[in-house]
Amino acid sequence: MKSSGLSVWRSLRGAICLLVALYLIAPLTIVVIISFSGAPFLQFPPPSFSLRWYDNLFTDAAWGDALQVSLSILLPSACGATILGTAAAYAIVRGRVPGADFLYAVLMMPIIVPSIITAAALFGLYRLFDLNGTLTGLIIAHVVLTTPYVVATVAAALRTLDPRLEAAAATLGARPVASFRHVTLPLLAPAILSGFLFAAVACFDELIVSMFVSTARTRPISVQMWSNIRGDVDPTIAAIASLSFAFALLALLGSLFFTRRPEVDRSA
């Protein structure tokens, strides 16, 4: 009788997991369905289906501009965060930096301190340099906010990377730059790519800091979504939400793909 009790428990456990998954996914599914709605307001289930809200996203000037702003800050800020975050993680884990743990904590601050405080601080600082409302200002702000994601993922990967590999490279005649390029970097590449994707997603989603340091002319997509929700709501918001969901999903799958261990040395 013991085994049947076990199997009951197993199916119960499966059912609980399924319920939790549904609870997490259901709202997203509803948003995706509404994005294809034919009606001009948020209604579920939609009375008819169309692609008009996706079309609106690219033809409406406000949405189009916002999308353009978001896309033009996305790549520079994710790249900046990736380069700075990787360098910082390497210094913290491998370098002989005094107070490396303290440095790590400082670099993690932007995701621990409430966004509104960072936002107010950046706003105040930007007034001194006339950066409020500029793309440069938005990019710098997003580098600050997303660098912690890169530092965390790359530092974690570096801690599990055997330092003897770099020692071996040195005894085999590799100068530090060559050792980093041929040994450390390829082994860290999956973590660096994950960090990059996390940074890109975080940058795309970020709202509070963007609200402070952007103006009507440099309004990224998250701020446009916010103002749309507060004004006349139409399913365009669902369309853009579905797109960002798809983007985040792709990023997650991408990072899973990159961290998977290869079975063959493709470059040989």
Added chain:
Amino acid sequence: MTASQTSAPVLELAGVQKNFGNHAAVRGVDLRIEKEEFLTFLGPSGSGKTTTLMMIAGLEQPDAGDIILAGRPIARLPAYDRDIGMVFQHYALFPHMSVKRNVAFPLQMRGVKAAEIAHRVANILHLVGLDGLEQRLPRQLSGGQQQRVALARALVYNPSLLLMDEPLGALDKKLRDQLQREIKRLHRDQRITILYVTHDQEEALTMSDRIAVFNRGSIEQIGTAAELYERPATRFVAEFVGEMNFLPAKIVDQTDGETCLDVAGASMTAARAHNFAAGDRVVAAVRPERLTLSDSRPGLSGQIVDAIFLGNATRYIVRLQDGTDCSVLQAVGGAAETGSLEPGQNVTLAWDKRHVMLFAAS
């Protein structure tokens, strides 16, 4: 004999020191390694042997002293500018590179042309018996195969010196014996100079031309396996290399030819020991196979407490009258002076005075 064989050593260490904080890891090591020699650093963990190796490789910086490789001072050179090959304890193969690329790596770093690299990599892989495994990744290989890749990678650029840091520590006994023979063969055929680190005295005794015994950051003695075994310079070496009985004794008299000892109430002799005087308390050290058992002759009396049959020999544990246990190895078919010896039986132990060494009582 060529000039290079008689003159300059491959490697010379002079007064090399290293401290980690307040702890002196290596305190003044002097050493010469001759061309084509197989020298082993033997010692317990924490004795400074690996730290010394790391300083030679350039992975640790000495606080004082000189390191000279093939006539060139290298103590201040970075690891990548030294002409040294190193095999690490856990191989340290690059996990993202195939066998072929791992072995090609040091040649690429030296700017060797691609055709030449392919040729040399194929040669060395054949030499270590890895033909056909070129495209495998390290984790698709067994421990023994990984060790061979590490060896090939460290040899492919013909370094003047090969360092090996406990390279067989992670392998099982059978594979270890096999790889020991292969490393010896490579050493002989390829005329490599090897500096080997181990804490396994059996491995050191079977592989090395000379052994440097490390203890507490310095070298206690350097010599051939036979020298260390037959004439240990210190009590530490006597204890660490091979098996040894240590019997508390007192010097009764010193004559021209010999030293008279009182060992557990019995009168015994040893060779003349110039560094002791009558009345000194000492420790008499004697190997188990140098003791003879008898039930009639005069000698140290004791009682057999255990007899262990080992196949080619029998080990007897004999308890002396002062309570010291003594191990005696009697070869099967040797000149046994008694019939069967059973636990509980009273016996006497004798030795030849040439085979006894005296050390200061600790």
